[in-house]
Amino acid sequence: MSSAAGARLPGRIVLFCVFGFLYLPIAVLVLLSFNEAGLPTTWSGFSTKWYVALAGNSEILGAAWNTLVVAVAATLISTVLGTLLAIGMETRRRKSTGLEALAFAPMVIPDIVLAVALLTFFSRLNLTLGLHTIILSHVIFDLAFVCSIVRARLKHFDYSIVEASRDLGASGWTTFWRVTFPVLLPAIIAGALLAFTLSVDEFIIAFFTAGAGRSSITLPIQIYSMIRFGITPEINALATIVMGVSALALLISQWVNKEQMS
Amino acid sequence: MNQEPTAQEPILRIDGLSKSFGPVRAVDNVSLDIQRNEFFALLGPSGCGKTTLLRMLAGFETPGSGRILLDGTDIAPLSPEKRPLNLMFQSYALFPHMTIRKNLSYGLEMERLAKTEINHRVDEIMAVTDLTPFAERKPEQLSGGQKQRVALARSLIKRPKVLLLDEPLGALDKKLRERMQLELKRLQHEVGITFIIVTHDQEEALVMADRMAILKDGRLLQCGAPEEIYEHPADRFVANFIGVMNFISGVVTPNGSFEADGLSVPMPGAAAGPATLAIRPESIAVSMNGGGIAGSLVDAAYHGLDRVLHVKIAACETPLQVRVPAHTSADLGIGSPIHLGIDPDRCRLFPD
Amino acid sequence: MSFQASRPNLLAAPAVAWLLVFMVLPCLLILSYAFFERGTWGGVVYDFTLENFQRVVDPLYAKIFLNSARIAGLVTLIAILIAYPAAYAINRAPKHRQAMLLFFAVLPFWSNYLIRTYAWIVLLNREGLLNNLLRMAGYDGEPLSLLYSEGAVIVGLVYNYLPFVILAIYSTLSRLNPELMEASRDLGGGPVSTFLRVTLPLTMSGVAAGGVFVFVLSIGNFVTPALLGGGRFQMIGNVVYDQFLTANDWPFGAALGMVLIATMIILLFLQGRATAHASGERAGAPS
Numbered sequence: 096m097s098s099a100a101g102a103r104l105p106g107r108i109v110l111f112c113v114f115g116f117l118y119l120p121i122a123v124l125v126l127l128s129f130n131e132a133g134l135p136t137t138w139s140g141f142s143t144k145w146y147v148a149l150a151g152n153s154e155i156l157g158a159a160w161n162t163l164v165v166a167v168a169a170t171l172i173s174t175v176l177g178t179l180l181a182i183g184m185e186t187r188r189r190k191s192t193g194l195e196a197l198a199f200a201p202m203v204i205p206d207i208v209l210a211v212a213l214l215t216f217f218s219r220l221n222l223t224l225g226l227h228t229i230i231l232s233h234v235i236f237d238l239a240f241v242c243s244i245v246r247a248r249l250k251h252f253d254y255s256i257v258e259a260s261r262d263l264g265a266s267g268w269t270t271f272w273r274v275t276f277p278v279l280l281p282a283i284i285a286g287a288l289l290a291f292t293l294s295v296d297e298f299i300i301a302f303f304t305a306g307a308g309r310s311s312i313t314l315p316i317q318i319y320s321m322i323r324f325g326i327t328p329e330i331n332a333l334a335t336i337v338m339g340v341s342a343l344a345l346l347i348s349q350w351v352n353k354e355q356m357s
Numbered sequence: 358m359n360q361e362p363t364a365q366e367p368i369l370r371i372d373g374l375s376k377s378f379g380p381v382r383a384v385d386n387v388s389l390d391i392q393r394n395e396f397f398a399l400l401g402p403s404g405c406g407k408t409t410l411l412r413m414l415a416g417f418e419t420p421g422s423g424r425i426l427l428d429g430t431d432i433a434p435l436s437p438e439k440r441p442l443n444l445m446f447q448s449y450a451l452f453p454h455m456t457i458r459k460n461l462s463y464g465l466e467m468e469r470l471a472k473t474e475i476n477h478r479v480d481e482i483m484a485v486t487d488l489t490p491f492a493e494r495k496p497e498q499l500s501g502g503q504k505q506r507v508a509l510a511r512s513l514i515k516r517p518k519v520l521l522l523d524e525p526l527g528a529l530d531k532k533l534r535e536r537m538q539l540e541l542k543r544l545q546h547e548v549g550i551t552f553i554i555v556t557h558d559q560e561e562a563l564v565m566a567d568r569m570a571i572l573k574d575g576r577l578l579q580c581g582a583p584e585e586i587y588e589h590p591a592d593r594f595v596a597n598f599i600g601v602m603n604f605i606s607g608v609v610t611p612n613g614s615f616e617a618d619g620l621s622v623p624m625p626g627a628a629a630g631p632a633t634l635a636i637r638p639e640s641i642a643v644s645m646n647g648g649g650i651a652g653s654l655v656d657a658a659y660h661g662l663d664r665v666l667h668v669k670i671a672a673c674e675t676p677l678q679v680r681v682p683a684h685t686s687a688d689l690g691i692g693s694p695i696h697l698g699i700d701p702d703r704c705r706l707f708p709d
Numbered sequence: 710m711s712f713q714a715s716r717p718n719l720l721a722a723p724a725v726a727w728l729l730v731f732m733v734l735p736c737l738l739i740l741s742y743a744f745f746e747r748g749t750w751g752g753v754v755y756d757f758t759l760e761n762f763q764r765v766v767d768p769l770y771a772k773i774f775l776n777s778a779r780i781a782g783l784v785t786l787i788a789i790l791i792a793y794p795a796a797y798a799i800n801r802a803p804k805h806r807q808a809m810l811l812f813f814a815v816l817p818f819w820s821n822y823l824i825r826t827y828a829w830i831v832l833l834n835r836e837g838l839l840n841n842l843l844r845m846a847g848y849d850g851e852p853l854s855l856l857y858s859e860g861a862v863i864v865g866l867v868y869n870y871l872p873f874v875i876l877a878i879y880s881t882l883s884r885l886n887p888e889l890m891e892a893s894r895d896l897g898g899g900p901v902s903t904f905l906r907v908t909l910p911l912t913m914s915g916v917a918a919g920g921v922f923v924f925v926l927s928i929g930n931f932v933t934p935a936l937l938g939g940g941r942f943q944m945i946g947n948v949v950y951d952q953f954l955t956a957n958d959w960p961f962g963a964a965l966g967m968v969l970i971a972t973m974i975i976l977l978f979l980q981g982r983a984t985a986h987a988s989g990e991r992a993g994a995p996s
Contacts, residue, residue: 106798110810113795117817117871120828123838127831176724183721194721197728203922205929205973207946208739208966209732211953215742215963216735235732238724289819296821298932303953315823322827322936326834334824341820349812417891437894450892454910463906467897515896 121338128331145332155333157309158317165226165301165313166294169233174287176234177241178279184242185249201239209235210303217304224306229313232304233294240293241286244352248282285352288344296341366429368393368551369414369519374423376409383409385575386423391519391553396545398566399555402598406575407555411521414553415444427518438467442519447527449508451496457507458483458492464515478514485547486510502533509541513548522554526561538564559599563587571595593707596635603641603677605634606709615706617672620650622701631709638665638680640703649698652677654689668695736970742963753959761964770948774968777944780859781927784866785920791867792874792919799875800882811879818872826936829865830856833937857939865937866927874919881915882908914984921980925973945969 128146132139149155184194201209213232217224256278260270298315305311314337321330367390376384384406391397399407412418414425416437425433432440443464452460458479465475483489486506496504505525512520525541526534542565545552556562562569563583570580571594579591590596593604607617611629615622622634642649643666652670664683667676679697689695743761746754764770799810817825832838833855840852855861889911893903931946938944945965952962 103801106801109794109798110802113791113871113875114813116791116868117814120825120832120868121817121820124824124828124831176727179720180724183717183719183724186720187717194725197725197733201728201732203925203973203977204732204736205925205946205969207929207931207949208736208969211949211959211962211966212735212739213731214953215739215959216731219738231731234727238727242724292819296819298821298823315821318821318823318827319932322823322830326827326831330827331831334821334827338820338824342816345816345819353808415891415895417894437891438897438899444891444895446888446892448886448888450886450888452889452892452907452911463893463898464896467902511892511896 124331125335125338128328128335130328145328146336148329149332149336152329154309154312155314155317155329158312158314161226161310161312162295162314165229165233166291168230169237169294170287170291172230173234173237173241173290174283177238177286177290178245178283180238181242181245181249182275182279185246185252198239198242201236202243206299210300213300214303224304225311226305228304228306229301229311232300233297236297236300237290237293240289241283244286244289245279245282248279248352252278281352285348288348288351292341292344292348295337367391368395368428369553370424370426371410371414372424372426374410374413374425375421376406376413376418377421382575384413384420387572387575387577388423389570389577389580391551392568394549394551396542396552396565396567397554398562398569399553399572400559400562400569400598401557401572403557405572407557407572408523409575410572411444411523411553411555414442414519415521416440417444441517442521443512443515443517444521444523445508445512445525447523447525449496449504449528451504451507451511453496456493456495457488457499460496460507461488461511461514464511468515482510482514485544486513501529502537505529505537509544513544513550517550519551519553522552524555524557526556526558534561541565563599571598573598590635590705593633593635596705596707601638601678602635603638603673605636605673605677607632607634607672609706609708615704619670620672620699622699622704624701624704624706627706628708633707633709635705635707636699636703638678640700641677641679642698642700643679643681643685644696644698649696652695652697654691654693654695656691657689659683666695668697670697739959739963739966742960743967745960747958747960752957758960761961764961765964765968770965773943773948774945777928777946780863780866780944781924784863784870784927785924787863788867788871788874788923789878789916789920792871792878793916796875796878796882796915799879807883811876814875815872818869818876822869823932823936825869826865826933829861829868829937833861833864856937857942859938859942861937862934862942862944865933866923866930869933870923870926873922877919877922878912878915881912885911917980917983921976925969925976928972929969 129141129143130138131142131144180198184191184198187194209232213228214224217228222228252275256274257270260274261267265273296315298319301313302316302319305313305316314333318330318333318337321327321333369389369391371387371389371391374384374387375382387406387410399410401407409418413420413433416432416435416439420433423433424431427440427442432442452463455463461479461482462475465478470478480489483492486509488503488506488510491499491503491507496507499507505528509522509525522541526537529537538561541552541554554562554565566583568580568582569586571578571586573594579586579595586595587599590599590602596602597604605617605620607615607620609615609624609627609629609632613623613625613627615624615627615632615634617634650670650672652668654666655669655676656667658665658667660683662683663680664685666679666681666689668679669676677697742753744757744759746756746758746760748754765774795814799807799814802810830837834840835852835854835856837855839855843853885908889907890903893907894900898906928944929946929949930944931950934942934944934947935950945968949962949965949969952958952965956962
């Protein structure tokens with residue numbers, strides 16, 4: 096331990112540089128969103144006018160509403176499916192390689208491939224594209240992440256408390272609601288929050304499965320088209336809000352899931 | 358400063374060594390001499406500082422103050438890889454990605470020895486430790502006892518001046534542990550290297566060590582041969598920690614007699630005042646025909662070779678433990694009256 | 710395991726059905742499209758052909774593919790070179806601080822990808838922060854065109870995927886029994902040989918996991934090349950995008966997608982093999 100004390104300084108320098116690299120671009124963005132002039136060239140004073148401008152932009156508000164609809168719906172469905180899948184996988188007698196691969200695939204498959212596959216699939220079925228197709232698609236990877244988080248909790252789960260509950264006279268159903276579920280709840284909430292964040296931020300699959308027309312544009316799609324036109328102070332403000340929401344959801348997720356771990 | 362001839366000089370002299378972690382004094386001004394070719398045990402309850410002391414010797418902790426003299430030179434400033442002593446880790450710390458042969462040759466490769474020399478020494482150590490059949494296996498393919506031998510061989514192959522062993526038998530089951538205690542002692546004899554072993558198991562220390570040191574809260578309480586410590590513990594803690602001990606509170610009268618309720622033991626020369634009498638279970642005799650201290654049998658535990666009787670006497674809240682041969686007193690029922698005799702010569706007296 | 714043991718398959722069924730219908734089936738569908746012909750006006754003609762795969766190895770596309778692989782390789786290498794020291798430093802930090810450091814290292818990864826890429830447009834453009842800093846430092850030539858270059862794409866990709874590599878390497882480092890490193894020091898190994906012969910080999914699985922992830926996501930990326938590489942900069946992901954959304958040649962796009970999937974599967978397989986080879990890593994964990 097203490098022979099490593101001398102090695103602390105280089106470690107600190109490394110961490111300082113890496114965290115600088117990770118957070119400097121974000122910090123600049125956040126700072127500029129409060130810049131009166133809005134442009135990176137000069138700082139002309141603190142202002143929240145770009146946030147006010149956002150609030151009056153009906154396109155952005157519409158996209159934000161769509162994003163919320165997609166994220167909430169996809170989160171609800173994927174939390175239920177992902178949790179059940181996690182319990183199912185962890186209580187199997189034997190590990191099934193096929194099942195493992197199926198639950199792992201959504202996390203590693205390149206988004207572009209999944210996106211074009213879904214586009215092809217939905218058009219083959221002559222399904223009208225819209226918010227519902229985005230929701231159907233988002234559930235795929237959302238449920239995989241929920242499943243992996245709940246499984247992590249199940250791995251540390253002491254199954255003897257379930258047996259104790261049965262031994263004390265509770266039925267399987269009662270045992271689930273009074274013993275298993277409360278123990279898993281923090282992981283389920285953490286998984287749901289992560290799924291929500293992923294859905295709010297997801298761009299590629301939404302872009303391919305949204306179809307034409309403004310009615311199904313989500314925030315990331317809106318941001319993408321704005322970015323392609325260049326830098327505007329509104330994007331800075333919007334970006335700051337979106338990142339703030341994600342960071343908050345993750346902080347809560349982390350906090351909830353840690354509470355009972357120790 | 359020390360001009361004595363080398364044969365008498367300790368191989369390792371620990372001189373006023375201290376180490377604090379924040380407000381905690383993990384090792385508090387410990388001084389010890391360890392003799393050449395000695396099997397030395399550092400014994401104490403967990404948290405007593407014995408592991409910290411060992412890690413300072415190996416170089417993984419920097420001493421707060423004090424010196425570590427190995428053959429007269431202070432090695433405290435040296436980094437671990439430059440110290441001519443080796444540590445056998447509690448977890449064995451075998452490199453999981455290397456074969457047994459690779460694990461064993463690692464330390465010699467670090468000395469940049471010639472290939473042929475390395476191979477020769479690896480073969481030799483594998484023969485001594487019965488590891489030859491496992492040369493090409495990975496550590497995970499070995500049993501606990503085999504891993505332990507690899508860890509030992511990997512340290513010994515460097516021919517260190519002193520080998521440090523951190524709870525070397527802790528991970529083994531009871532049977533294997535007892536066998537390995539003797540095995541370690543035999544090996545130490547064969548290679549002629551000074552061993553310093555850390556353990557919390559007093560029985561293990563008694564069986565293996567030539568001499569041992571008892572530590573508590575970072576301080577050295579007593580150092581000596583096992584018999585000496587067992588027979589003449591320096592204080593109540595040592596007396597209680599090593600083996601089983603009965604304690605009886607009472608007073609020593611001015612005329613040199615230890616008195617408690619219904620019990621009187623002559624202790625000529627003892628200072629008057631409140632005191633505690635300590636006596637081993639095997640030093641108490643049971644007399645069937647009356648006479649001696651009256652008590653009643655509370656419990657009896659059969660241990661195969663002998664039987665431990667728990668006898669309640671008036672002088673003492675907790676029943677005394679009395680060790681008797683198993684074949685005697687078999688017919689005594691719980692609650693039977695019993696009489697005990699105490700041999701004053703085998704008692705220790707600690708003034709309160 | 711009496712815990713609902715009779716019903717695990719029933720519990721898994723809804724999710725499995727969802728994944729089969731909305732992931733496996735669509736993937737099989739585009740796999741089949743890859744073997745069909747393109748219709749004259751877009752769309753698909755259901756005649757078997759291998760022509761799409763022949764076009765993949767056509768020099769024009771092979772070049773794009775190799776270039777994408779080269780860029781993805783560079784990104785992977787740079788990300789590992791930055792992430793390893795960072796993960797190492799986090800692992801050496803006091804125990805109570807490690808969770809927090811790790812959380813903040815990974816936090817950006819979960820925030821919006823587009824925004825993180827956009828942040829680099831803000832930094833790198835001709836009126837951007839870096840050019841401004843240069844001007845302040847006394848540089849008075851033409852503003853540097855840092856944006857819309859291969860370098861910008863590489864920086865953007867490294868930036869976006871770095872947190873994951875840190876996480877992957879940290880997770881193997883933290884499971885490593887520190888006594889292994891001490892044992893190496895004790896046996897006479899200096900800091901450098903200890904790192905090269907003990908620490909690095911035992912954490913290769915984390916390096917490989919992080920590396921494969923970055924490589925796969927980089928080679929198929931189309932957002933970063935489109936935003937930071939400029940309009941004409943093409944990686945294989947952009948070609949797929951074009952086939953589906955502008956050129957309307959779905960069978961060829963599908964074939965390219967299959968090549969990406971195949972690359973991913975091969976790399977994951979190799980990574981699995983490498984991890985199995987460096988076995989005993991788990992045995993090295995403190996018990």
